[in-house]
Amino acid sequence: MAKARSLTTGDIAQYCDVNLRTVIRWIDKGSLKGYKLPGRGNNRVTNEDFLAFLKENNMPIPEEFLPDNKTILIVDDDENMASAIKRVLKKAGFECDTAVNGFLAGSKLMQRQPALMTLDLSMPGLNGFELLKHLKSQDEFNHLKILVISALNQDSLDKAITLGANAAISKPFEKEHLLSIVNQLTE
Amino acid sequence: MAKARSLTTGDIAQYCDVNLRTVIRWIDKGSLKGYKLPGRGNNRVTNEDFLAFLKENNMPIPEEFLPDNKTILIVDDDENMASAIKRVLKKAGFECDTAVNGFLAGSKLMQRQPALMTLDLSMPGLNGFELLKHLKSQDEFNHLKILVISALNQDSLDKAITLGANAAISKPFEKEHLLSIVNQLTE
DNA sequence: ATAGCAAATGTCACAAATGTCGTATACTAT
DNA sequence: ATAGTATACGACATTTGTGACATTTGCTAT
Numbered sequence A, B: 001m002a003k004a005r006s007l008t009t010g011d012i013a014q015y016c017d018v019n020l021r022t023v024i025r026w027i028d029k030g031s032l033k034g035y036k037l038p039g040r041g042n043n044r045v046t047n048e049d050f051l052a053f054l055k056e057n058n059m060p061i062p063e064e065f066l067p068d069n070k071t072i073l074i075v076d077d078d079e080n081m082a083s084a085i086k087r088v089l090k091k092a093g094f095e096c097d098t099a100v101n102g103f104l105a106g107s108k109l110m111q112r113q114p115a116l117m118t119l120d121l122s123m124p125g126l127n128g129f130e131l132l133k134h135l136k137s138q139d140e141f142n143h144l145k146i147l148v149i150s151a152l153n154q155d156s157l158d159k160a161i162t163l164g165a166n167a168a169i170s171k172p173f174e175k176e177h178l179l180s181i182v183n184q185l186t187e
Numbered sequence C: 001a002t003a004g005c006a007a008a009t010g011t012c013a014c015a016a017a018t019g020t021c022g023t024a025t026a027c028t029a030t
Numbered sequence D: 001a002t003a004g005t006a007t008a009c010g011a012c013a014t015t016t017g018t019g020a021c022a023t024t025t026g027c028t029a030t
Helices: A009-016 A020-029 A047-056 A079-091 A102-112 A128-136 A154-162 A175-186 B009-016 B020-029 B047-056 B079-091 B102-112 B128-136 B154-162 B175-186
Strands: A006-008 A043-046 A071-075 A095-099 A116-119 A145-150 A167-170 B043-046 B071-075 B095-099 B116-119 B145-150 B167-170
Touching (some): A020 A043, A043 A047, A071 A079, A071 A102, A079 A095, A102 B102, A102 B128, A116 A128, A116 A175, A128 A145, A128 A154, A145 A175, A154 A167, B009 B043, B071 B079, B116 B128, B128 B154, B145 B154, B145 B175, B167 B175
Parallel strands (some): A071 A095
16 A cells, blocks of 8 residues: 555554454544445544544554654755765665755655755755754754755854754765764764 | 546545545445446546535545635745735635745645645746646645746746646736636635 | 453454456547 | 547455454452
């Protein structure tokens, strides 16, 4: 099953490591919110309701429903630079995704909820400093680590740190340096 | 296909997160009211009947069918233009949000899931045509209406339509014109 | 600890609903 | 016209709901 917005009793039974029969009872009893298909009343549960149910009962949340904690989002308008960074990080075992413009950065950030984002400060149409301020003012992103990678001078890097970046390195960079910082931040 | 008054079995299958075959069975059995086209008997269901069906069975109603989902995301790097558009639409009762760069556009699109997005084709760092292609290739944004608002020539507007925009108007525009198009698209 | 009890969960078999696949046909956009 | 996509339908595979009953779990009193 690819990326459905609802779950069957069977799906939930697997996730919760419980018998299908039990899931149906949960739904019937009302402790798990669900709805029925018209046919014979086969049950469906929306992803949201399932998540709420898990949290309510302090049950472990399956990988697929958690923000992707090993994913790194690489934001750089220079595709070569982006893929260079990706290569280094991927080799070190990180799941990587790249965004070469502001729109992709925004949507992928929301969609994948990566653990870390590398950010080029000077992208056309996107003020890196403004973006930092914006992100740091949102509760939603308080778990997100930001690593600024920029060709600007040291003052700018310092300013980025002041505005909330967790680290900043200058371009060009040593692979090892990049990797050690990323490792630190994702620990 | 400007505004769909009716739905195909495929549409409904997507909305209900169910197999197309099942939808056809529902219709055949009569639990979902529909009608058949003369050709081979392809099925259609009116929006109304579908809504009634969803309510009847206590099934979740997709965002797009909620009568109050009138959120519009206005994407334009010119803040004056963005707020001008916003003023017009807000006055007509639409919930509006603006994004003045690609990042905000991307994140707000994911976050708010608006029914309609107005899009300026020429934003710094963001190729509007590429963006259109990107959005239209994602199932997730299948039901997002896109209204291109651009100062570019007619050829560009036509190209935008080809790439998937639901409508395109040129800057500057008449308030009434904007409003009538938005009304059409959100009906 | 242990026994006893009630509630929750698991097991099983069967019928019904839903999913999958392949093919023929209809629709849609150049 | 023509290509590409979507749809219907049959046949078959898989999943699901249900009831009856077995087993486990959690709790209490002893």
